[in-house]
Amino acid sequence: MAEKITPRSIDYSQWYVDIVLNARLADYAPVKGCMVIRPRGYALWERIQSVLDGMFKETGHSNAYFPLLIPESYLRREAEHVEGFSPELAVVTHAGGEKLEEPLVVRPTSETIIWSMYKKWIQSYRDLPLLINQWANVLRWEKRTRLFLRTTEFLWQEGHTAHATAEEAREETLRILELYRRFAEEYLALPVLAGIKSDSEKFAGAVNTYAIEAMMQDRRALQAGTSHFLGQNFAKAFDVTFQTAAGGLDYVWASSWGVSTRLVGAIIMAHSDDKGLLVPPAIAPTEIVIIPIYKNETKERVLEYARTLHRSLRSSFRVELDDDDANSPGWKFSEWELLGVPLRVEIGPRDMDAGKVTIVRRDSGAKEAVAVEGAAQRAKELLAEIQKSMYAKAKDFRERNTFSVASYAELKKIFEGDGGFVEAGWCGSAECEAKIKEETKATIRVLPLSGGDKGAGTCILCGREAVVRGTFARAY
Amino acid sequence: MAEKITPRSIDYSQWYVDIVLNARLADYAPVKGCMVIRPRGYALWERIQSVLDGMFKETGHSNAYFPLLIPESYLRREAEHVEGFSPELAVVTHAGGEKLEEPLVVRPTSETIIWSMYKKWIQSYRDLPLLINQWANVLRWEKRTRLFLRTTEFLWQEGHTAHATAEEAREETLRILELYRRFAEEYLALPVLAGIKSDSEKFAGAVNTYAIEAMMQDRRALQAGTSHFLGQNFAKAFDVTFQTAAGGLDYVWASSWGVSTRLVGAIIMAHSDDKGLLVPPAIAPTEIVIIPIYKNETKERVLEYARTLHRSLRSSFRVELDDDDANSPGWKFSEWELLGVPLRVEIGPRDMDAGKVTIVRRDSGAKEAVAVEGAAQRAKELLAEIQKSMYAKAKDFRERNTFSVASYAELKKIFEGDGGFVEAGWCGSAECEAKIKEETKATIRVLPLSGGDKGAGTCILCGREAVVRGTFARAY
Numbered sequence: 001m002a003e004k005i006t007p008r009s010i011d012y013s014q015w016y017v018d019i020v021l022n023a024r025l026a027d028y029a030p031v032k033g034c035m036v037i038r039p040r041g042y043a044l045w046e047r048i049q050s051v052l053d054g055m056f057k058e059t060g061h062s063n064a065y066f067p068l069l070i071p072e073s074y075l076r077r078e079a080e081h082v083e084g085f086s087p088e089l090a091v092v093t094h095a096g097g098e099k100l101e102e103p104l105v106v107r108p109t110s111e112t113i114i115w116s117m118y119k120k121w122i123q124s125y126r127d128l129p130l131l132i133n134q135w136a137n138v139l140r141w142e143k144r145t146r147l148f149l150r151t152t153e154f155l156w157q158e159g160h161t162a163h164a165t166a167e168e169a170r171e172e173t174l175r176i177l178e179l180y181r182r183f184a185e186e187y188l189a190l191p192v193l194a195g196i197k198s199d200s201e202k203f204a205g206a207v208n209t210y211a212i213e214a215m216m217q218d219r220r221a222l223q224a225g226t227s228h229f230l231g232q233n234f235a236k237a238f239d240v241t242f243q244t245a246a247g248g249l250d251y252v253w254a255s256s257w258g259v260s261t262r263l264v265g266a267i268i269m270a271h272s273d274d275k276g277l278l279v280p281p282a283i284a285p286t287e288i289v290i291i292p293i294y295k296n297e298t299k300e301r302v303l304e305y306a307r308t309l310h311r312s313l314r315s316s317f318r319v320e321l322d323d324d325d326a327n328s329p330g331w332k333f334s335e336w337e338l339l340g341v342p343l344r345v346e347i348g349p350r351d352m353d354a355g356k357v358t359i360v361r362r363d364s365g366a367k368e369a370v371a372v373e374g375a376a377q378r379a380k381e382l383l384a385e386i387q388k389s390m391y392a393k394a395k396d397f398r399e400r401n402t403f404s405v406a407s408y409a410e411l412k413k414i415f416e417g418d419g420g421f422v423e424a425g426w427c428g429s430a431e432c433e434a435k436i437k438e439e440t441k442a443t444i445r446v447l448p449l450s451g452g453d454k455g456a457g458t459c460i461l462c463g464r465e466a467v468v469r470g471t472f473a474r475a476y
Numbered sequence: 477m478a479e480k481i482t483p484r485s486i487d488y489s490q491w492y493v494d495i496v497l498n499a500r501l502a503d504y505a506p507v508k509g510c511m512v513i514r515p516r517g518y519a520l521w522e523r524i525q526s527v528l529d530g531m532f533k534e535t536g537h538s539n540a541y542f543p544l545l546i547p548e549s550y551l552r553r554e555a556e557h558v559e560g561f562s563p564e565l566a567v568v569t570h571a572g573g574e575k576l577e578e579p580l581v582v583r584p585t586s587e588t589i590i591w592s593m594y595k596k597w598i599q600s601y602r603d604l605p606l607l608i609n610q611w612a613n614v615l616r617w618e619k620r621t622r623l624f625l626r627t628t629e630f631l632w633q634e635g636h637t638a639h640a641t642a643e644e645a646r647e648e649t650l651r652i653l654e655l656y657r658r659f660a661e662e663y664l665a666l667p668v669l670a671g672i673k674s675d676s677e678k679f680a681g682a683v684n685t686y687a688i689e690a691m692m693q694d695r696r697a698l699q700a701g702t703s704h705f706l707g708q709n710f711a712k713a714f715d716v717t718f719q720t721a722a723g724g725l726d727y728v729w730a731s732s733w734g735v736s737t738r739l740v741g742a743i744i745m746a747h748s749d750d751k752g753l754l755v756p757p758a759i760a761p762t763e764i765v766i767i768p769i770y771k772n773e774t775k776e777r778v779l780e781y782a783r784t785l786h787r788s789l790r791s792s793f794r795v796e797l798d799d800d801d802a803n804s805p806g807w808k809f810s811e812w813e814l815l816g817v818p819l820r821v822e823i824g825p826r827d828m829d830a831g832k833v834t835i836v837r838r839d840s841g842a843k844e845a846v847a848v849e850g851a852a853q854r855a856k857e858l859l860a861e862i863q864k865s866m867y868a869k870a871k872d873f874r875e876r877n878t879f880s881v882a883s884y885a886e887l888k889k890i891f892e893g894d895g896g897f898v899e900a901g902w903c904g905s906a907e908c909e910a911k912i913k914e915e916t917k918a919t920i921r922v923l924p925l926s927g928g929d930k931g932a933g934t935c936i937l938c939g940r941e942a943v944v945r946g947t948f949a950r951a952y
Contacts, residue, residue: 027593029543030550031580036593039538039608046539062515063522067505068544068582068613068629069566074506090545090571092582096617097563104507106544106568106582117503117512126802132515137544137613141572153544326602 005338007274012218019268020147023277023339026264033145033152037261040339041148043285044264045155049135051187051283052157052259055179061131061159066113068137069104074112077237081111084204088140090152106139111205111230111256114160115238122162122252124243129172130162148265149222149476156260162252164244166231169253173229174449176257177210180225188263189280189390190214190270191398192224193421193471195446200430203256207231213445213471215398216269219419221445221473224266227257265476270394277340278362280390281383288319288379289341293329293348305352305372309345313376317383337362342386343379361386402471408460411472415440421473425466427459436461436472444470481814483750488694495744496623499753499815502740509621509628513737516815517624519761520740521631525611527663527759528633528735531655537607537635542589544613545580550588553713557587560680564616566628582615587681587706587732590636591714598638598728600719605648606638624741625698625952632736638728640720642707645729649705650925652733653686656701664739665756665866666690666746667874668700669897669947671922676906679732683707689921689947691874692745695895697921697949700742703733741952746870753816754838756866757859764795764855765817769805769824781828781848785821789852793859813838818862819855837862878947884936887948891916897949901942903935912937912948920946 005022006014020026025041028034037045053063069092075082085108092104107113114132122130135157145151159176163169177194184190192212202209206228213221235241235251244250271278281287290313292306303323310321320341322332329346336344346358356369359378363386370378401420405411411422419442426432426444437443447470456466481498482490496502501517504510513521529539545568551558566582569575583589590608598606611633621627635652639645653670660666668688678685682704689697708727711717716728747754757763766786770778779799786797796817798808805822812820822834832845835854839862846854877896881887887898895918902908902920913919923946932942 027596030547030589030592031543031545034543034545036543037541039540042540043538045541062519064515064518065513065521065631067507067510067512068615069507069510071506087573089573090568090580092566093569094579095566096619097565103570104566113506116506120503139544143572155541 005274005276008217015274016265016269017147019272019277019338025268025277026147028147031152033142035147035151035153037155040285041264044267044279044283045261047283047285048187048259048263049157052183053135055183056133056157056159059131059175059179061133061161064132064134065136066110066117066134068107070107070110070113072103072105074116075105077112078205078233080233081205081237085109085140088142090139090141107136108138108140109256109258110134110136110138110158111160111234112238115234115240115254118162118235118252119238119240122240122242125164125245128162128164128242128252129168131159131172132161133157133159146265146476148268149262151261154260154262156258158258159256161255162235162240163255164242164250164253166253169231169255170229173208173210173227173255173257176255177212177225177227180212180227180257180259184212184214184224185391187280187282188267188270189282189387189394190224190266191391191395193446195449195471196451197226198430198433198444198447198470200433201443203228205230205233206256207233210449211446213473213475214266214270215394215401215421215473216266216476217397218269219401219421219473221421221475222262222266222269223445223475224263225257225259228255230254230256271390272340275334276338278390279340279342281342281387284340284342285318286320286339286341287317287383288313288343288345289336290319290321290345290347291329291332291336292321292323293346295349298349302347302349302352306347309347309357309372309375313379316376317379343382345375345379363389405460406457411436411442411460412440415442415474419474421445421471423469423471424460425457426468426470427462427464428467429459429462432459432461440472441474442472443475445473445475446471481750481752484693491750492741492745493623495748495753501744501753502623504623507628509618511623511627511629513631516761517740520743520755520759521737523759523761524663524735524739525633528659529611531659532609532633532635535607535651535655537609537637540608540610541612542583542586542593542610544583546583546586546589548579548581550592551581553588554681554709556709557681557713561585561616564618566615566617583612584614584616585732585734586610586612586614586634587636587710588714591710591716591730594638594711594728595714595716598716598718601640601721604638604640604718604728605644607635607648608637609633609635622741622952624744625738627737630736630738632734634734635732637731638711638716639731640718640726640729642729645707645731646705649684649686649703649731649733652731653688653701653703656688656703656733656735660688660690660700661867663756663758664743664746665758665863665870666700666742667867667871669922671925671947674906674909674920674923674946676909677919679704681706681709682732683709686925687922689949689951690742690746691870691877691897691949692742692952693873694745695877695897695949697897697951698738698742698745699921699951700739701733701735704731706730706732747866748816751810752814754866755816755818757818757863760816760818761794762796762815762817763793763859764789764819764821765812766795766797766821766823767805767808767812768797768799769822771825774825778823778825778828782823785823785833785848785851789855792852793855819858821851821855839865881936882933887912887918887936888916891918891950895950897921897947899945899947900936901933902944902946903938903940904943905935905938908935908937916948917950918948919951921949921951922947
């Protein structure tokens, strides 16, 4: 199974694909741009779902399910929204053997269908806030696709909230941005910049888009989650008004936000190495694999010892025992390294006779022998260390590849070289932003949450006074 | 919120719709035949998912995700399959602003796309068994729809397994049938008949279809889950062969099986009453609701007492505290009865002063005062009693409405009257089956798992020797 993985230094893109395919995370589907998420990839998504779902519920959100198909006319009700999504739509024109009167689009996102329902459900301030999330598949017909990172169909969660005031909707937008940041950093070990998007990069139909952005090992940025303040745009498009506490009538205020199976791609690209996948323990479907090492004459005793350990670890860890006779221990070591399990516990006859086990870290390769009674405690410590160390390593990498520049020549030079995150002043004009993108393929990933900045210096391109310093990078 | 629910005795269909809408379980979507599953309905589905998913994983299954869109030609590869599903397909003809070369169908079920992938993944007996499940949405363009029970789009799980021998595939098919039976009876409190379908009722592409069938309160049958033995049909259609342990080459054997959001409809139809929904405790998103009763002067003390109880119950129960000031206790009692929460805990000043709480059963309305220290223990007992009693009541109802008949006149008379489950001999011919359906609208719901039966008597229609006794009923 452990086929060759192209080293990152030779071909980073191929390295990524090799890991996805060889670690059996996903496969290409027959329909162009679609993928099949295989059990080992889906297990990662299930862990992401489980943790995030808990965080959403703790903050008062409920799950619901809205239809896949949306009348085409609904998208047209919000002018920017339809303009943004039209080129990417898949359209159902026939169903039940007949041509449909009105074509139905497969949801690229669900604002329109959801706000058409909110019109029925919201009458009064007493119906607010309405805090709904949905786990669903969406379709966006992309021309250039890449497993997990950009696929025609993907899985995601989309939160859609309705509020009585602009302030509450904005608070919600930022609450979720912070929740995403915390999830990315604490679970995915992914340091992120949380900020606001420039107008050219915002969601079609939003007033403001906020995002978390992470640096991959090729120094490109990956947008890992977005949270939008929608103002009253969709409420106006779908005529959703409510009676205020004061007895007046107002349009409802909104937020929407999402993360997708793209996060699985982020885990791979940020952390893995030339041996294969490396998953942060907090999100790993399997934290520990136990591999017994034996010859015929020691088999039964070693297996029994391994099974006893397996049973005792199961209450506290997500742990697997690989007792498959068909593969050698050496083959198994490589295989489980490829699959990214953070800790390997080896048990040979000598370990057993000494009452010990050998624990090997996937991230550093460090080995240590520990007494079997202390194995659980030590594994717990090591998993915490790995989690911390993976975050620190990714953060250090980002810091070493983040540059503050004072001239456009400097900025260009960075993107002619290895790239990175480049902090530079920006005058706020779409023209300068577009010119920089055209010449360097770098876009403004985020602007600071604090907004404008008096001491931002001058615009890196035009030299006028800068309104803000932004972070430029090439992005996935 | 507690609008009028039509009594079952007046109009059973309207009663069902009234419950779904008033308990805010689902709503009609703008696209004909589609529904929106609202948070209270989705919470039921989440409980179903959570329990079943655990059962699938315990029996060695992993989750994965396959694409929504399937090339139309794939369906044609299995002759019966395409014939069965063609009339119900929704077809994407345009995407990304262009007409597609080959139309893509929105999956009505995923055998074809999955077996096209299994061809890539299965080479040897060592790759078997392959035990994969997926939680997904599917689309079947139905002419007559009903919230939860039959909708154009629905949510379900579909298991797709691959095996080296017919025997193993059959064992898997029956293992899942038994798992479904246990889930329906132990969690949904839904007594079911587990059996095999006649050829006319089997899944398009299966060798055999097995099902669990439950009786609703209007004495109709509801198919609550199916498990199919697919033989080598899909392996042959997609040319999926494997090297056997003996070194030969054989086509792979298969099963597939599923349950859907229809189960939410089954819960409503089997258990609810004229006051509203009634959910079996084991599947209830909320098992207990605490309702404090106070006047202005007692408010703070009662609320504090209620909050303390809420905190103490939270570790062992799914419990909510309704401390909304805007509604009266009486309004809340009706509302939570409508929502189907199995136990209500009332706390008034007098309860508090006596160190007690009043517990009210949703199923029977029985009330009892218990000491607050014993509330958790008593609630646990009562929830278990309600679960047991709901099952017993449903089973008793089914038994009272199951009839064994010896003549066709008797059978017809039952279906001209109130209906029920009717056990009768059948000669095995599709003609007799079709004639009975035409004249009575009753179909064979299941035949015994044991198969043929020497003592089955004579065919209820033609009088020839019966090969089996089947259960006839009108069905949803």
